[in-house]
Amino acid sequence: MESSTTNEERPRVAVLGTGIMGAPMARTIAASGMPVRVWNRTRSTAAPLAGDGITVADTPEEAVAGAEVIVTMLSDGNVVERVMSGIGGPPAGAVWTQMSTVGIAATERLAALAGNLGLVFVDAPVLGTRGPAENGALTVLAAGPADARDRAAPVFDAVGARTVWFDDVGAATRLKLVANSWVLALTSATGEALALARGLGLDPRQFLDLVSGGPLDSAYLHIKAEAILEQDYTPSFSLANAAKDARLLLEAADAAEVRMDLAAATAERLERAAGDGHGGKDMAAGYFASFRRS
Numbered sequence: 001m002e003s004s005t006t007n008e009e010r011p012r013v014a015v016l017g018t019g020i021m022g023a024p025m026a027r028t029i030a031a032s033g034m035p036v037r038v039w040n041r042t043r044s045t046a047a048p049l050a051g052d053g054i055t056v057a058d059t060p061e062e063a064v065a066g067a068e069v070i071v072t073m074l075s076d077g078n079v080v081e082r083v084m085s086g087i088g089g090p091p092a093g094a095v096w097t098q099m100s101t102v103g104i105a106a107t108e109r110l111a112a113l114a115g116n117l118g119l120v121f122v123d124a125p126v127l128g129t130r131g132p133a134e135n136g137a138l139t140v141l142a143a144g145p146a147d148a149r150d151r152a153a154p155v156f157d158a159v160g161a162r163t164v165w166f167d168d169v170g171a172a173t174r175l176k177l178v179a180n181s182w183v184l185a186l187t188s189a190t191g192e193a194l195a196l197a198r199g200l201g202l203d204p205r206q207f208l209d210l211v212s213g214g215p216l217d218s219a220y221l222h223i224k225a226e227a228i229l230e231q232d233y234t235p236s237f238s239l240a241n242a243a244k245d246a247r248l249l250l251e252a253a254d255a256a257e258v259r260m261d262l263a264a265a266t267a268e269r270l271e272r273a274a275g276d277g278h279g280g281k282d283m284a285a286g287y288f289a290s291f292r293r294s
């Protein structure tokens, strides 16, 4: 179900985690007129946000004090759990929009934690990467109680171009995992096709030209292929987080008794590339897994 709210309210918002995604999301929320307080483990990463009218807090507890909506945008479920467990007594009844990608098991644990903390939990992973986050053009997959929708909507409308609502907590994360299986397969296929072209003595651009504009083409192929060809691995989505997502979707598939051979191969490629020191680069650097170590 689609939502295009016109809610004029401006809730006080706390954003925990100002990495590749959290920082631009905090900026777009603030730019929409909502008061924003952020916290990040490494304070220096969050510090530039102060120039955009955002308050940088020293602790998660300080960031969430008085917040009506709490956004978590941290690396994984364990980190989210640790940070949220440490916030003491958060504002009773505040909405917690959990927007990191944490998988099914952690989403269930975090929903239970929200209940213990007296927070209203919204499972709200996002599609889109650094660029869409900077432009407030993410797609938000949101699942939570009906009474949380209006309260979370101003934040979702600020960070996203589209919000897709589901009734059951967990449904959003399940669809996010399905979408990620597609993204990871495309990225691996791109890396392997370019590596094979190189290995066979071809210019990889011949392959790109061949498929360009036809039914085999994909915008994503060109984005990741350019990163590889230009050797620009500035992370939009880090290889380490992609490896984490590959593990999450394999766990989900295993529990659902679905065999995911491509995802398993992608997980192995990403782990191998991370082991070779590429974990902080963009996931396009999975390309390096195609070559023998020197």
Ligand SMILES: NC(=O)c1ccc[n+]([C@@H]2O[C@H](COP(=O)([O-])OP(=O)(O)OC[C@H]3O[C@@H](n4cnc5c(N)ncnc54)[C@H](OP(=O)(O)O)[C@@H]3O)[C@@H](O)[C@H]2O)c1
Pocket (backbone or CB within 6 Å): 016, 017, 018, 019, 020, 021, 022, 040, 041, 042, 043, 045, 073, 074, 075, 076, 079, 083, 099, 100, 101, 102, 126, 127, 128, 129, 130, 236, 237, 238, 241, 245
């Ligand atoms: N980038 C994308 O394209 C994209 C798209 C959709 C969803 N996501 C998901 O969104 C989440 C954030 O992604 P991102 O790209 O913003 O990742 P990121 O740049 O790696 O940022 C990770 C954040 O988690 C924090 N963190 C890591 N370990 C921590 C710990 N032990 N204790 C406290 N904080 C810790 C980092 O703090 P420090 O700065 O101190 O390290 C940083 O704030 C991930 O779940 C990712 O899978 C990413």
